[in-house]
Amino acid sequence: MSPKASPDLALRRLSVVLAAREIAESDGWPAVTMRRLAGALGATQPVLYTVFAGRQDVVDAVALSGFEELAVALEAVEVVPMERMQAYLRFATAHPRLYEAMFSMPSGLPFASDGTPGELRRAFAALREAFPDKDGTRAEVAWSALHGLATLQHGGRLRADLAQARLELTHAMLTRAEGL
Secondary structure, three states, X not given: OOOOXXXXXXXXXXXXXXXXXXXXXXXXXXXXXXXXXXXXXXXXXXXXXXXXXXXXXXXXXXXXXHHHHHHHHHHOOOOOHHHHHHHHHXXXXXXXXXXXXXXXXXXXXXXXXXXXXXXXXXXXXXXXXXXXXXXXXXXXXXHHHHHHHHHHHHOOOOOHHHHHHHHHHHHHHHHHOOOO
């Protein structure tokens, strides 16, 4: 009798993250439960618990995948403030549930600390490249402004016909002081 092959835990984690994203995009985050994930993957809940302690860990893993994708999207355009701002808003619009996991849902991820994960640091670094200063404050303000625009636009709380005007005004305010 040959020994049972050990599971590929990285592949298992990735499968759970992808299934969670798919369920969230189709039915919203309340539908993402360990039971539903197990069913979608044809596995048992105990199998999921071999790679995630619980639902919050799954949501955090989804958020980390989102920060990695955001970093790639930002790095794919020139290091020009307006281009990075547009890339950020395109990402938020294209991935509303992923963006929600990254920024709006409760999170166990440490932000702005020594323990901040590399994926999040990379996304922030891509903004900081476009909004440089001594201590990263300008990039924090840019990120805050972009997050506000993305969230309010997605929620239908801003007039759609003025999206570009708001982006241009935000750009002007963020770049005026340092002559970027």
